[in-house]
Amino acid sequence: MLAVFRREIKAYYSSPTGYIFMGFFLLICGFFFALYNIWAQSRDYLSVLGNIAFIFLFLVPILTMRLISEETRQKTDQLLLTSPLSLSNLVLGKYLAAVAVFGITLLVTVLYPIILSFFGTLALAEIIGGYVGFFLLGSAFISIGLFISSLTDNQIIAAVATFGALLLMWILGWIQQGMPTDRVSGVVFAVLLVIAAAALVYFTMKNIYVSVAVILVGAAIMTLIYIINPFAYDGLIVKFLDWFSLLKRYDGFTRGILSLSSVFYFISFCSAFLFLTVRVIEKRRWS
């Protein structure tokens, strides 16, 4: 894992990628710091962290687009996959390298609150919490980018798809607002979910019986829930989308709330996407 990590870090800085990422990140961050804190003569640094989250939309794709797609295109994956290196170590090494580049860049911005601290007292705990949240949010986005990079051998497609996926995260809140919250729509949504799960099973296993079994089990569970607690279906769509709302959880951090459940959520989110990435690479061998 350490070998892959070192190689990736080197690859970031032997190409413009690492510098572009750091440059833009620090530029935007510095701009907002100047605008919000210096010109406005405010000591509210948390709102800077809250406002610059949008740069992930543009910078995470740059960081993650070539991580796995490039290996597939250059066929260097043949070296990695035929070596005694385990897949999870490979994926983890790559992920941690991207996170490290992001983390180092973020560390540079610590200068700003230090500068602020010369001119007044800062809410130190809240700022640390804000940084933790910002770091977790970025790490979660990087895990999405890494996953998408494993789906294609074309960097550009990976970058655009990652941008699209992150954009979806941003507008998830608006989508939520437009969704119906009544019980019928909840039931319909649950049915669609079960069908989607069955379809996924069918496409991965090509076995119609297992898919039918998934539908039957799903229907049974749905009925059971409906009998025990019909209220569970009220606003199901909104609740479901809530699970994926990274930004909503990040909001808490920018308001100075360091919630352990959010930290845990972000870590699970990253782990899930890393796991999916391993599965995608593994599946390529079998198809």
Added chain:
Amino acid sequence: MIQVENVTKRYGQHVAVDHVNFTVNKGEILGFLGPNGAGKTTTMNIITGYISTTEGSVKVDGYDILAEPEEVKKRIGYLPEFPPLYMDMTVQEYLNFVSDIKKVFGPRRKQSMEKIMDLVKIGDVRKRLIKNLSKGYKQRVGLAQALIGNPPVLILDEPTVGLDPKQIIEIRNLIKELGREHTIILSSHILPEVSAICERVVIINKGKIVASDTPENLSRGLGDSRKFSLRIAAEEKQALKLIRGIPGVKYAESQGVREKDTVDILVESEKDIDIRRPLFYALSRAEFPILMMKSIDLTLEDIFLQVTTTEKEVS
């Protein structure tokens, strides 16, 4: 050392490798021969664990590639068709990285790396970026990568493709030398290459093994005639008439005029009869000087056409 049993690989409806069986003994160099798209690379990818089988099993040194992939991968050095090189690294960095992922550590590491670089002659480019190297050097770096960790099994997919003739000979000699200590599978579509290096040849077509023998037996057993190309200073019709009259000549055909006042003729004879002497005497008696006589070896295409048209299957 390597047992490939009943290996099949399907991509949807397409069968890339169809119930392939063969074994490679310890210390043997096996040639894997076939036209493009025959399933050579797929089979090699399966043995190295890069892709999986649809059916069948592969065992290396007694370890199954599916059950104990890491044990198998530790024992194999693989040079794929396109050497898996990172263009943004120097040769030295790259080989260090490969040593890391192959878990070659300790004091022996540096020593063995020097040895490998000496062996494939890349010591003088160790500080250069791989993207700036020529095709021949890239191929050699690829080979060096396969040798790292001194694996007992080497799998080389068209190792001489894209090299110049001098490099081809160097790499062939190197492979022969490596064959003393390693078990090697080597794929190629060039017959002379395989007959020069390999002790045994497996010919594969459309995913099936169609022949498996030593190179000598293959060309002897499969060819039922010998071919010569002649250039004679004579008139075409007379020369053909004369040659066709020599006992043992099965077939003679003009190949046109390539040099002024001469004619090129392709002569085919029975396998067991050496017609070179009778040819010489007959032509010299008629005062048709022989300017060139060249034996045409059976090419892969010839052997290939024969094994594929007779549809003989060897398991």
